[in-house]
Structures are given as structure tokens and as C-alpha cells.
Amino acid sequence: MDWRTAEMRITILTVPECPNVPVVRERITTVLGGRSAEVELVEVREAAEAARWGMTGSPTVLLDGIDPFAMAGAPASVSCRLYRDADGHAEGAPSIQALREVLSGTRPALAAADGQDCCEADLLDPIGRAGRGRRAPAERGLRVVHQAVLRHFATHGTAPEAGALEAVAARAGRTATDVLAELDREDFLILDAAGRIRAAYPFSAVETPHRVRLASGTQVWSMCAVDALGISAMLGGQDVRVSSSDPVSGEPVTVTFTGGAAVWEPADAVVFVGRREGSGPAVAVCCDALNFFTSRTSAEQWQCGHPEISGQVVSQGRAVQIGEQTFRTLLQED
Template sequence: MRITVLTVPDCPNGPVVRERITAALYGRPAEVELVEVTGPEEAERSGMTGSPTVLLDGVDPFGTAEAVPSVSCRIYRHADGEVDGAPSVAELRRALAGAGLAASVAAYDDCCAADAVDTVDAVETVDALDLVGRDGRGRLAPVEGGLRAVHQAVLRHFAATGSAPEAAVLEPVAAASGRTAVEVLAELAREDFLTLGPDGRIRAAYPFSAVPTPHRVSIAGGTQVWSMCAIDALGIPAMLGRDVVITSADPVTGESVTVTGEDGRMVWEPAAAVVFVGRRGGCSGPAAEVCCDTLNFFTGAVSARTWIEQHPEVNGQIVDRDRAEEIGRATFGPLLSGD
């Protein structure tokens, strides 16, 4: 399949849609081409009805009858009514399936199809990236309104100090966009890039937590941080480009689970450890409230299944080490590189 991304030069949503396409493909081979369109005539020839436009073998799966060629920003409306500058990962996956890449979707949804072992078991078909990544919209904040600059400043402060920055520290960054730090933080919280406490202070900026959690992460260089969940912890080395040591505990047995980064390779102890990725059924709201405390390390699949039986209100799936690491990379790897 040939995937073409049509954008105007410097379109802020171009990198976003490319990252989501990569996540939607989940390693399946496909030719992805980026084409910059500079004028209305070229937009008409290429089939661009706003930037970015995604074509699958030359067809726009998100096109509408009333759409016209355009070099303006394109707006995508999700099923929940929210608008975005790019299709979600889930929407791209459905489009790829409709265009003939159904095998990639099946391989991603069925955890144990690719790993025919007893240690990995699907509880319910769930898009794991959607669970941790703002329902498929990803965690890379938009450039507009200083959101990305402030968000990245928050993440870098966590990585350097192990704690959340005060709003005053972020004022110079927000001021560059003509806004206050309080305004930008409130918008980031509304869009679930971070969470704020009743006092307006940052309580979490995924993958980091300002308050203790079961997941402690030691970053090479000496900083120690708390992560919001198991997947968040696994995303930290990809986001920072540094090795880490993750220490957690099986919520059923209390036994320790340790993941150690060694030259970019993750070593798990015990080797049979798995991660459960899920969320509470019927719940909506920030990830911190509906799913973070369900994304845990377990010493093995038996323990994870025991936890699942004890929590019938939670839907999700058990994933093996490779899959858990991949979800962490896909979710958090781009956050500090997408300047």
C-alpha cells in the first residue's frame, strides 16, 4: 500500500499525522510519502482538501462530498464530536483495514495471535495505544498557543529534578506565545496532556507523576521520578534517550518487578513479567482517573488474570514485554523530539 501525506510547508499537524500513521501500521510494511503542496492548483491536482490530507493508494478515506481542494488547515471531527488537526490512530487503523491492510489491525488487536504462548492473553479487544494516548489522538501537544513549548518545558523539568515545575518557572515560555502559564496549563489539562490539583499545581504530566505511585523510575544521571503507570514508565527511556531502572510491584502478590535499561535494551526481572493495559468500562475522563491505576506490571500472566477476575469493571488486555515496550515508545517517544 502507498500512503501519501499531503501538507503545506511547516504544517504543525504534518508530524502528528505521520506519528499516528506509524502507530496505526504497527510495524506492517507500507510506503509512506510526504508531499508538500504550495498552491491551490497543486492542491487540486494532488487531491488535497486541507492540510494534512492522507491518501491511501490515492484515495482520501476521510473525504466528504462537499470537500474542495484547499491549502488551508484541515479539521477532523472525531466520533465523540471533538475536533483535531489529524485523524486519530483508531481512525487511521480502520481506514487502513478498509483499504486492504486488515491483517495489520488483526495482528495488533489480537495480543496472543502473534505470540502463541500461555503468558499472553487477550481479555477484550482494546486498542492499547488509545488507552494511554488520549483516545488515539496522541500525547504530542499542538504547537499553537504555546501548548507544546510549555508541555515540553514541564516534561524536561520533571526529567531534570524529579518534580513538577511551579507556574512561575513556566512564565517565560508561555509569554513567548503571549499567554500566561496558568492559561496554558489549564488548556493542557483540559486536553489531558497533564493534570492539575485543586490548587492549580501540576499533579501529573504523563508519563510523570508529582505524587508517589507504585512505579519508581531511576534515570541515568541520578534523577528519580514517579511514573503514572507501567506503560508510562516504559515510555520514559524512549522519550529521554537515556537508560532507566524501573521498580514496581505486582499488585496481587506484592513481588517486585524490575526493568533495567542496558544500552537501550530492556531487561525484565522476572523474565515472565507482563503488563496489563486497560480502563474502567463505561468511564470517561482523564487517563489519570479512568485507566492509569489499571496499567500495571505483573510477575506473570497467572497473577495478571487473578487481578482481572478481581476487577470485572476493567476492560483490557495482557501484553508481553515487547508489546508493552512498543506501546511506551509509540506513545511517549515523540514528545521531546517533536519541536
């Protein structure tokens, strides 16, 4: 159908206070170009209501009751909805070009992507160095220096100075400065402008939202939620307590590992696993997009407010599994 030949009814389905609604309304106005159309805004609060409307994320645009951006198999949802353009760029609203093509009937609209559509492997690439893993290679003194840095964090809760690593680096015939620079280039750790260690995943030398208390009493910051969940396994199953907070409500979230078993408070807490587009070190691409939330609803609300981040909510068990798989082997002996 060519939508230019008749007055149409455009319905925007949205959760309350969705930040992407003003964007989609502005783009619809631009595409209409003064043509007559009835545009209504419908707030949807419950999953059952979303199912009745055929809403698969906020915002969902209906043309005379039909979702032209519908993707086969997408479930009803009150979570954030993402749309990808022809270049794969994700936004929280259909592009002007996509809306124009839909309204003119020149081609099918761009398929939408929401949290259910994200490829988990792509999301986890920055965490696991695109499949290369976080255990540094044994060559050129990388592993022994890396492990010395991690053990220092675990013992003292702080990063070591380069001078404390010279003897370890010398075994490979290198200086600590050279080895640390290579570890930084390969994203095993992060150096600041002065060459000091700012982070060595999973640990951070600067304050983050995630505090971890080890069985020894040592307390250390972790880079993200997934990193925090991997520390117990990395330290051989040591009992640890992770303390964080929900970025939306500010309410506390704790995970206590005792004898390898994790207890979460609150019981409905989840982890959001996300990333920004592009390449670069994990600290830039995904660390601040990996957070604890008190509930799935809270995580989905946060996602709606961050359309630049692709991601999905994962269960407690899956979040722990990702952390363990990522960090378990880092301190293993050769």
C-alpha cells in the same frame, strides 16, 4: 430447548476464590424462581482441566454441559471472564436478563468477552488520547510549555511551579496559568484543585507504584506501567531502571533499559493493559489499571478481582512498544 420444561443441571466452572461466583449463583437463584435444578460448583485450577471442561474464563456457566454463552474461537482459560449486556456494559457474571432469556430459550445468550476478546485499540484510547497522541500541539504555546514541564521532571524529579513557566508561556503571549489549564483540559497533564501540576504523563508529582531512576541519578514516579516503559525512549534512549511491584503478591518487578535493550526481572513478568468504561482523563479511566505482574497467572488473578476493568495481558515486548510509541516524540524539537 425450553429449559422450563425439565429439571436442568447447572454447572458453574470457577477458579478458586473467584469473586464473581457469589454474584452468578445469586442471579441463577433469582432466575430459577424456585424451579427445580441441580446447581454444582466445580473449581478449575489448570489450563488443561479448563480445556476438558470447555471453560473459557471464570466463571463459566454450563447448562446440561453446554455453555450457552460460548463465543466462537474463545480459547480455554483460567483467567477472568467478562460478559457484556445489550448496552455493552461489562460485568463478571451474566446479567439476570441474559440468564432468563437463556433459560427460557427466547433468544441466544449474550456473547461473552474475556481478555482475548478485548479490542486493544479501545483499551489504548485513553493512553493515546483516542489516536490524537500525547505530543501537545505547537499552537498557543502548548508544546513549549508542555516540554518545559517534562524536562523539569526529568531534571529534578518534581513538577515545576507555574511561575517557573511564565517566560516560556510569554513567548506565545499567554500566561503559564492559562496554558497549563488548557493542557489539563486536553489531558496532556493533570492539575490539582489548587492549580498545581499533579502529573504530566508519563511523570507523576505524587507517589505511585512505579519508580523510575534515570541515568543522571534523578528519580521520578511514573503514572503507570506503560508510562514507565516509555520514559527511556522519550529521553532519547537514556538508560533507566523501572522499579515496581506485583499488586497481587507484592513481589518486585524491575525493567532495566541499557543501550535501548530492556531486561526484565523476573523473566516471566508481564503487563496488564486495562481501562474502565466511560470517558475522561487517563488518570481516571486507566492509569491504575496498567500494572506490572510477576507472571500471567498473577495478572489473570488480579483481573478476576476487578470485573469493572476490561483489559488483557500483554507481553514484555508489546508493553515496551506501546510505551515507546506513546512517548517517543514528546520532547522532539519542531
